[in-house]
C-alpha cells in the first residue's frame with residue numbers, strides 16, 4: 001500500500017475526474033491521500049472532500065504564497081477548526097525565500113507552529129530558498145510530533161538538519177529530474193525512516209510529464225525512482241514508508 005502524503009485533491013483541476021482518479025490510484029495500491037489546506041477560504045473545501053472520501057485526510061494551514069492576504073482572524077479560525085474537525089496536521093505552512101514579504105511569512109509561520117504545538121499536531125512545511133530561515137524556527141519551537149518537509153530539495157547536510165530535529169522528508173517528482181543531483185544524492189543517503197512519498201498534485205509534474213497536470217497516481221513512478229536510488233528491497237521500502245506515514249500522522 002502507498003500513501004500520497006501531499007496532494008491538493010480539493011483543487012478544481014480535479015473536479016471532473018476525482019472519482020476516476022481515485023479508482024486508478026486504488027488499482028495501483030495508492031490508498032491514502034493527505035490533503036493540505038492553503039488558505040482560510042479553502043479550508044472548508046478540504047474538510048468536505050475528506051468527509052466524503054474516507055481515504056483522504058485533511059491538514060489545514062496558511063500557505064506562504066497567500067500570506068499577503070492572511071489576517072489574525074484566519075489564525076483564530078484555524079484554532080476553531082482544529083478543535084471541531086479530525087485534522088491530522090497543521091499545513092501547508094512555511095517560508096518561501098523566492099517571494100516577497102519574508103517578515104510577514106515568518107510571523108505567520110511561527111504563529112502556526114505555536115498553534116501546532118498547542119494542539120499537539122505535526123506540521124507540513126513548504127520551503128524554497130529558505131532552509132536557513134526554517135531550520136532555526138523548527139529548532140526553537142521543538143514540536144514533539146515534528147512533521148514533514150514537503151517536496152524536499154537540497155543537499156545531504158540540509159536534509160540532515162531536518163532529520164536531526166525529528167522531521168521526515170517528502171520525496172516527490174524532484175528525484176525524477178536527472179539535473180537534481182544534489183537532492184538525488186541526499187535521498188540515497190538519508191535513513192529510510194525519514195522518507196515519505198508525495199506528488200504535490202496538481203503541481204510539480206514529473207520528468208517526462210512537464211506541462212501536464214500532476215496526479216496522485218504518479219506515486220507509483222516516484223516510488224520506482226526512489227527504489228533505484230536505495231538499497232532496500234521494494235517490499236521493505238514500501239512497508240517502511242507506510243510505517244513512517246502511520247508514525248507521523250497517526251491515521
Ligand SMILES: [Zn+2]
Nearest residue numbers: 006036092200
Ligand atoms: Zn502543496
